[in-house]
Amino acid sequence: MMSICKQLQPTVHIPPCGLNLEAFNSRRQTNKVVIVMGATGTGKSRLSVDLATRFHAEIVNSDKMQVYEGLEITTNKITKEEQCGVPHHLLGAVQNPNADFSADDFSDAASIAIESIVDHGRLPIIAGGSNSYIEHLVDVLDYSFRAKYECCFLWVDVSMPVLHPYVSKRVDEMVRNGMVEEVRKMFDPNASYSKGIRRAIGVPEFDRYFRDEKLYDEKTRARVLQEAINEIKDNTCKLACRQLGKIHRLRNRDGWTLHRLDATEVYRRRGNEAEQAWKRHVAAPSAAIVDEFLRS
Numbered sequence: 001m002m003s004i005c006k007q008l009q010p011t012v013h014i015p016p017c018g019l020n021l022e023a024f025n026s027r028r029q030t031n032k033v034v035i036v037m038g039a040t041g042t043g044k045s046r047l048s049v050d051l052a053t054r055f056h057a058e059i060v061n062s063d064k065m066q067v068y069e070g071l072e073i074t075t076n077k078i079t080k081e082e083q084c085g086v087p088h089h090l091l092g093a094v095q096n097p098n099a100d101f102s103a104d105d106f107s108d109a110a111s112i113a114i115e116s117i118v119d120h121g122r123l124p125i126i127a128g129g130s131n132s133y134i135e136h137l138v139d140v141l142d143y144s145f146r147a148k149y150e151c152c153f154l155w156v157d158v159s160m161p162v163l164h165p166y167v168s169k170r171v172d173e174m175v176r177n178g179m180v181e182e183v184r185k186m187f188d189p190n191a192s193y194s195k196g197i198r199r200a201i202g203v204p205e206f207d208r209y210f211r212d213e214k215l216y217d218e219k220t221r222a223r224v225l226q227e228a229i230n231e232i233k234d235n236t237c238k239l240a241c242r243q244l245g246k247i248h249r250l251r252n253r254d255g256w257t258l259h260r261l262d263a264t265e266v267y268r269r270r271g272n273e274a275e276q277a278w279k280r281h282v283a284a285p286s287a288a289i290v291d292e293f294l295r296s
């Protein structure tokens with residue numbers, strides 16, 4: 001538990017004599033949390049790792065499907081390599097594929113993770129697309145979270161007409177990377193698609209294909225497979241729109257000052273130009289926002 005002393009730290013941070021800067025930097029972050037929001041595919045994972053490597057932070061996943069073990073490709077989990085050595089919490093933490101991990105469960109587990117990150121003198125960054133998890137943690141939990149932590153909300157936004165073709169191509173890439181075989185391992189003709197990890201986009205859509213593929217000739221099999229892939233693309237675009245709608249609703253509430261980072265340019269460009277656009281429109285401004293937040 002966080003001590004009263006930590007909660008009552010002064011807002012103007014001048015390192016007292018005799019305290020080394022590193023220890024001071026750790027202390028000043030103790031009651032602050034950064035929250036990275038955004039629709040699926042907008043670059044939340046990348047931004048959180050960028051920030052974590054710069055600000056001595058650890059990441060708490062808030063994507064309700066990525067909390068489960070398995071379906072790494074299908075749920076687009078950040079890889080070990082992409083994590084760049086930054087510790088990630090609540091990523092693949094739930095082993096039972098049928099268990100429901102409610103907003104209450106998330107809030108409890110995230111609170112423990114955040115407290116331990118803070119205790120290690122690091123900055124917690126919560127990142128993920130499940131806005132109901134974030135809302136529950138920050139606002140619904142008897143307001144205890146707000147009393148303990150000051151929040152800095154970053155919202156990575158990409159114009160939907162630009163994001164949709166990107167997430168559709170991402171589905172094709174997932175298929176190339178082995179999504180069909182990954183989901184096949186999870187296929188159970190008697191399992192429910194309204195529970196646990198099987199709710200993930202990519203699982204229900206393949207049901208017909210896995211159920212009947214042996215009955216089809218080659219041409220029909222290819223057609224049914226393609227229909228499932230198209231449905232996944234469609235459902236991913238719909239998810240992005242729904243998530244954006246929730247972000248717009250949250251930003252109109254008291255206490256939800258979201259810093260919007262428009263990443264659209266990044267998605268319009270390729271290669272080095274995209275990298276430059278990321279730095280200019282997302283990485284640099286968000287680092288400045290977090291720096292200011294930690295100094296305040």
Ligand code: ATP
Pocket residue numbers: 063064065066074075076129130131132133199200201202239243246
């Ligand atoms: P809701 O209240 O609609 O569940 P939410 O904010 O709690 O919304 P979202 O992240 O928007 O959570 O997830 C909604 C649904 O989108 C999930 O139940 C799942 O079907 C799908 N989904 C979310 N994240 C992923 C993912 N990483 N991979 C596949 N499907 C996902």
